[in-house]
Amino acid sequence: MSFSDDVFIVGIGQTPLGELWDLGLRDLGLQALLTAVEDAQGLVPQALYVANMLGASASRQANLGALICDQVGLAGQAEALTVEAAEASGGVALQLAANAIRAGSADVVAVLGVEKVADIVSSELDAFVAQSLDADFESEIGMNANSQAALLLQRYLHENAFPREALAGFPMIAHANAVANPHAMFRRAISAEAYNKAALVEPPLNFYDVAPLADGATALILTRGSCLPSTLRAQAVRLAGSAVANSRLALHDRLDPLFFDAAALSSQRALERAGLSLEDLDFFEYSDITTLHALLSLEAIGAAPRGQSWKLASDGSLALDGSLPVATMGGNKARGFALGASGVFQALEATLQLRGKAGANQIPNARVGMVQSLAGNASLAATHVLTKPVWN
Amino acid sequence: MTDTHNHDHNPIHKPLKPVGITGYGAYVPRYRLPAKEVARIWSGGEGSLPIIEKAVAGLDEDVVTMSIEAARNALKRAEIDASQLRAVWVGSESHPYAVKPSGTIVAEAIGAPRSIQAGDWEFACKAGTEAMVAAMALVGSGMGEYGLAIGMDTAQGKPGDALEYTAASGGAAYIIGPAETALAEIVASYSYVSDTPDFWRRAHAFYPEHGQRFTGEPAYFAHITAATERILAESGYQAKDFNWAVFHQPNTKFPQRVAKSLGFTPEQIAPGLLVPHIGNTYSGSALIGLSAILDIAQPGERVLMTSYGSGAGSDSFIIEVREPILQRRHNALSTQDYIARRTEIDYATYVRFRGEIVIE
Numbered sequence: 001m002s003f004s005d006d007v008f009i010v011g012i013g014q015t016p017l018g019e020l021w022d023l024g025l026r027d028l029g030l031q032a033l034l035t036a037v038e039d040a041q042g043l044v045p046q047a048l049y050v051a052n053m054l055g056a057s058a059s060r061q062a063n064l065g066a067l068i069c070d071q072v073g074l075a076g077q078a079e080a081l082t083v084e085a086a087e088a089s090g091g092v093a094l095q096l097a098a099n100a101i102r103a104g105s106a107d108v109v110a111v112l113g114v115e116k117v118a119d120i121v122s123s124e125l126d127a128f129v130a131q132s133l134d135a136d137f138e139s140e141i142g143m144n145a146n147s148q149a150a151l152l153l154q155r156y157l158h159e160n161a162f163p164r165e166a167l168a169g170f171p172m173i174a175h176a177n178a179v180a181n182p183h184a185m186f187r188r189a190i191s192a193e194a195y196n197k198a199a200l201v202e203p204p205l206n207f208y209d210v211a212p213l214a215d216g217a218t219a220l221i222l223t224r225g226s227c228l229p230s231t232l233r234a235q236a237v238r239l240a241g242s243a244v245a246n247s248r249l250a251l252h253d254r255l256d257p258l259f260f261d262a263a264a265l266s267s268q269r270a271l272e273r274a275g276l277s278l279e280d281l282d283f284f285e286y287s288d289i290t291t292l293h294a295l296l297s298l299e300a301i302g303a304a305p306r307g308q309s310w311k312l313a314s315d316g317s318l319a320l321d322g323s324l325p326v327a328t329m330g331g332n333k334a335r336g337f338a339l340g341a342s343g344v345f346q347a348l349e350a351t352l353q354l355r356g357k358a359g360a361n362q363i364p365n366a367r368v369g370m371v372q373s374l375a376g377n378a379s380l381a382a383t384h385v386l387t388k389p390v391w392n
Numbered sequence: 393m394t395d396t397h398n399h400d401h402n403p404i405h406k407p408l409k410p411v412g413i414t415g416y417g418a419y420v421p422r423y424r425l426p427a428k429e430v431a432r433i434w435s436g437g438e439g440s441l442p443i444i445e446k447a448v449a450g451l452d453e454d455v456v457t458m459s460i461e462a463a464r465n466a467l468k469r470a471e472i473d474a475s476q477l478r479a480v481w482v483g484s485e486s487h488p489y490a491v492k493p494s495g496t497i498v499a500e501a502i503g504a505p506r507s508i509q510a511g512d513w514e515f516a517c518k519a520g521t522e523a524m525v526a527a528m529a530l531v532g533s534g535m536g537e538y539g540l541a542i543g544m545d546t547a548q549g550k551p552g553d554a555l556e557y558t559a560a561s562g563g564a565a566y567i568i569g570p571a572e573t574a575l576a577e578i579v580a581s582y583s584y585v586s587d588t589p590d591f592w593r594r595a596h597a598f599y600p601e602h603g604q605r606f607t608g609e610p611a612y613f614a615h616i617t618a619a620t621e622r623i624l625a626e627s628g629y630q631a632k633d634f635n636w637a638v639f640h641q642p643n644t645k646f647p648q649r650v651a652k653s654l655g656f657t658p659e660q661i662a663p664g665l666l667v668p669h670i671g672n673t674y675s676g677s678a679l680i681g682l683s684a685i686l687d688i689a690q691p692g693e694r695v696l697m698t699s700y701g702s703g704a705g706s707d708s709f710i711i712e713v714r715e716p717i718l719q720r721r722h723n724a725l726s727t728q729d730y731i732a733r734r735t736e737i738d739y740a741t742y743v744r745f746r747g748e749i750v751i752e
């Protein structure tokens with residue numbers, strides 16, 4: 001196939017994740033973007049979509065398009081802007097960047113996910129992260145995404161009576177996969193015993209059920225098939241289908257809060273646009289913001305029947321050699337959760353898998369991957385299907 | 393931390409005239425608040441505790457009264473008259489007055505003459521060692537025979553904050569004088585500072601604020617490590633060349649971890665590690681650890697002390713113990729004598745003692 005009108009990821013770059021005290025938004029953005037441009041053999045972006053959630057609140061910095069453009073020396077050359085869709089900013093920015101290429105408004109586009117959380121104290125940070133919820137009816141009364149996820153998990157445990165310990169597998173898989181990811185925030189495996197002994201954060205969510213917020217940046221360089229230099233073919237990964245879907249913003253407005261309908265819709269449409277189905281997936285980078293998110297994401301895409309996804313955590317299905325590996329480089333839980341940048345991290349990790357460059361975590365013969373980023377408790381979902389192209 | 397200001401022309405301090413510790417004295421108030429009592433009130437008794445208990449000043453105690461106690465102990469060990477002092481400096485972050493020196497009250501109470509330097513130092517938890525370096529300079533330059541440097545605090549911790557478990561009262565006083573008659577010679581010191589906003593208290597604020605985990609790696613560990621590594625490198629010593637070491641002790645883990653990473657053994661820091669039993673005495677923290685070491689050290693032994701103050705900086709000292717210590721250290725109560733003098737209080741008594749109950 002020639003794929004001349006298709007969109008390809010041809011360059012990737014990332015910083016480590018963690019509490020990066022010495023690095024601000026501009027430093028993180030510069031590092032990731034320059035690495036990606038270098039990886040794309042110097043292709044210069046004509047547009048830059050910066051995915052970010054908290055720049056304006058946590059760093060008192062809006063206007064990240066201008067900031068990063070200036071920092072990397074693209075002022076006057078690239079049209080740049082910020083994309084904000086809370087924790088799903090990264091997934092949404094990738095779709096907009098792909099649309100710009102499909103619309104013909106640019107041939108080479110960069111997507112930069114960047115987040116900075118460590119410069120403020122946790123009480124302020126919690127309040128800022130809660131901005132993804134309904135300010136009038138949810139965060140105003142002290143709720144945040146984690147406390148909502150805890151309530152939902154309580155209900156899930158009530159409706160689907162199963163041992164609480166069965167959920168240990170989700171963070172265990174994430175942590176096991178992060179060991180070989182040199183950029184991950186927590187590169188150590190955890191035991192079921194450690195999970196079961198962990199202190200409660202928001203009952204019934206414990207310390208290991210909640211993804212740690214992290215500073216970090218990651219960038220992708222996208223181009224159209226017709227513009228793809230032959231020297232980049234070997235590393236090019238095709239963005240086969242993308243879709244953004246929304247649910248009701250406030251949890252109390254949802255008729256069935258234990259079903260992530262936005263996640264279901266967006267994955268169905270993304271697969272449909274790619275001409276693929278769930279069975280074609282070699283791996284799934286889900287949005288494990290909490291263990292509850294992991295459970296409901298798997299049910300939303302149809303990987304398990306309602307109320308049954310907890311079984312996947314312990315039956316080996318989600319491990320690297322399972323039928324649907326997840327969090328292959330650590331996921332939000334162990335790679336680190338860089339909020340608005342997380343969707344771009346997922347796409348980078350999927351690109352590594354499809355390039356065959358995922359090192360010790362490589363899924364053999366990976367050809368199709370799906371990544372999904374969620375805002376809050378899945379009030380918005382952005383899903384992408386990525387494939388390894390087969391050139392004539 | 394990226395260090396772009398590590399000027400090589402700024403080596404360790406060695407005064408023109410050799411100086412030392414002529415006398416020293418500790419003071420710890422008798423009241424103890426167990427950390428589990430704080431946990432009982434604020435976390436339902438759950439969670440790990442940073443220390444066992446902390447020392448709390450009584451209703452009639454403050455930085456001035458406690459400094460006077462410690463200074464009198466130091467004078468006893470120095471076997472000099474207060475009239476021989478040329479400076480009385482008090483380092484603290486809990487001076488009773490925002491404007492009006494603690495130093496003059498202490499000086500007058502202990503009988504120091506009027507023609508002296510007196511004043512207060514503030515550098516979070518290293519105000520006491522900063523005063524000590526200044527006293528070294530005063531004596532080492534020949535401007536005065538003896539200088540008194542005190543690190544003393546009645547540290548504040550906001551009710552419910554992590555600091556409430558550890559913010560404690562106590563400290564130590566040091567009379568710096570000529571090395572010839574000293575209990576221990578201060579061979580060298582080295583200081584390392586940067587603008588690192590890890591912990592602060594604004595004017596008119598009751599309680600300090602802090603940057604949570606930012607107080608760790610880029611703050612406490614970066615500065616203590618930089619100061620200690622540099623003084624070791626410049627002096628040609630290694631960790632194993634010291635009999636004892638003491639580091640600023642805001643909780644139990646930090647000094648243990650930094651000691652290990654710098655190559656010191658648990659045995660080297662054991663006698664000076666007082667934080668589990670008295671808490672973090674802030675400006676007094678490293679200095680009272682040193683006083684506990686001097687209480688047991690033998691002539692010829694070598695001691696390393698590195699303080700840490702938020703905001704941020706560390707003073708590192710190499711100290712060698714001299715013969716007169718064997719006689720003169722018995723002139724006053726030892727640090728452990730003060731620690732053993734213990735009256736446990738509950739949280740309600742604690743908040744009354746600390747003035748946390750607002751009565752209009």
